[in-house]
Amino acid sequence: GAGVSQSPSNKVTEKGKDVELRCDPISGHTALYWYRQSLGQGLEFLIYFQGNSAPDKSGLPSDRFSAERTGGSVSTLTIQRTQQEDSAVYLCASSSSGTRSYEQYFGPGTRLTVT
Amino acid sequence: AQRVTQPEKLLSVFKGAPVELKCNYSYSGSPELFWYVQYSRQRLQLLLRHISRESIKGFTADLNKGETSFHLKKPFAQEEDSAMYYCAPPFNQAGTALIFGKGTTLSVSS
Numbered sequence: 001g002a003g004v005s006q007s008p009s010n011k012v013t014e015k016g017k018d019v020e021l022r023c024d025p026i027s028g029h030t031a032l033y034w035y036r037q038s039l040g041q042g043l044e045f046l047i048y049f050q051g052n053s054a055p056d057k058s059g060l061p062s063d064r065f066s067a068e069r070t071g072g073s074v075s076t077l078t079i080q081r082t083q084q085e086d087s088a089v090y091l092c093a094s095s096s097s098g099t100r101s102y103e104q105y106f107g108p109g110t111r112l113t114v115t
Numbered sequence: 116a117q118r119v120t121q122p123e124k125l126l127s128v129f130k131g132a133p134v135e136l137k138c139n140y141s142y143s144g145s146p147e148l149f150w151y152v153q154y155s156r157q158r159l160q161l162l163l164r165h166i167s168r169e170s171i172k173g174f175t176a177d178l179n180k181g182e183t184s185f186h187l188k189k190p191f192a193q194e195e196d197s198a199m200y201y202c203a204p205p206f207n208q209a210g211t212a213l214i215f216g217k218g219t220t221l222s223v224s225s
Contacts, residue, residue, distance in 0.1 A: 003158075035215075040124075042217030043159075043201060091159065104213065106159040 002026075004107035006092050012113045013082055021077040021110045025094030032075050033095075033104060034067055038088035046090075049075065082114045121202050121216035128192050130225045136187040138202030138216060148185045149203040149213065150176055159201070162187075172196070192223045 005024045013019050025032050034046040045059035049069040060066070064082075069075040079086055089111050093104040118141040128134055140148070152162040163171045165178045165185060176187045185202060202216040 040217070042121075043215035045214065093159075103161045103164075108158055 004092055004094055004105050006090075006107040006110050008110060009108065010111045010113075012115060015084060015114055016081055018078065018080045019082055019112065021079075021090050021112070023075045023077070023092030023094075023107060025073065025075070025092070026096075026105055027073075029094035029096050029105070030072070031095045031102070032069055033093040034075070034077050035091040035093065036088045037091055037109065041088075043091070046077070079112075082112075084114045087112055087114045119202055119214050119216040121200075121219050123219045124217070125220045125222065127222045127224065130194055130223055131191050134187075134189045134192045134196070134221065134223075136200050136202075136219050136221065138185045138187065140183055140185065140202070142183070148176070148178055150174070150185075150187050151201045151203055151215070152198050153201070154198045162200070192221075194223045194225060197221055197223045 004026055007022045011019055011021070023032065023034070030051045032049045036044045036046055038044070046065065047060055047067045048056040051072065055067070055069070064080045065077070067075055067077045075092065077090060089109040091109045092107040095102040095104045120139045122137050126134070126136060148165040150162040151159050153159045163169060163174060163176060165176055173191070174187055174189045176185055178185050187200060187202070189196065199218045199220050201218045203213040
């Protein structure tokens with residue numbers, strides 16, 4: 001089937017506006033991850049969902065960031081009152097299990113530019 | 116805290132030269148380690164994991180617990196190996212997400 005998909009592929013927004021980024025994981029994958037990829041910073045973990053468990057939000061950089069996962073499938077990452085430092089590529093990944101050593105499958109990313 | 120270090124941001128080599136991409140980690144416990152690769156305009160994807168002890172595209176990585184390293188090696192680099200490589204030692208404190216290093220860009224020229 002199809003891999004992980006993300007939309008939009010590119011988003012330009014003005015500072016202070018809210019944005020929503022969407023992730024469609026691989027069907028049947030119970031674990032879903034959000035990462036942020038910025039120049040010089042590598043890949044930064046943001047949030048993790050596994051089944052019906054409470055999400056691990058330990059990577060969210062501020063309370064302006066939030067995410068939800070509806071029905072154990074699609075996830076939305078919301079950034080409120082965007083700042084220029086939020087500009088980055090936001091990657092979503094899913095895996096068949098949240099346990100160790102399971103391969104993560106990544107989406108193409110959403111490039112967010114805050115002007 | 117878990118930590119990953121990839122000391123080189125950029126590694127430039129000529130085609131046919133040996134390649135070693137360094138990765139050091141700090142982790143208490145038995146690590147399960149991965150290398151992920153991102154080719155130009157492609158998605159990030161798994162390259163290899165140490166538990167499988169396999170060679171992918173000619174790359175190997177040996178876990179050295181004494182040095183806490185998981186360096187990625189290839190005896191003869193090819194131009195198509197040019198990409199960004201991320202070392203991903205084990206999970207974060209909660210045991211959920213991978214901790215990625217900052218990545219090393221490998222550039223192979225002819």
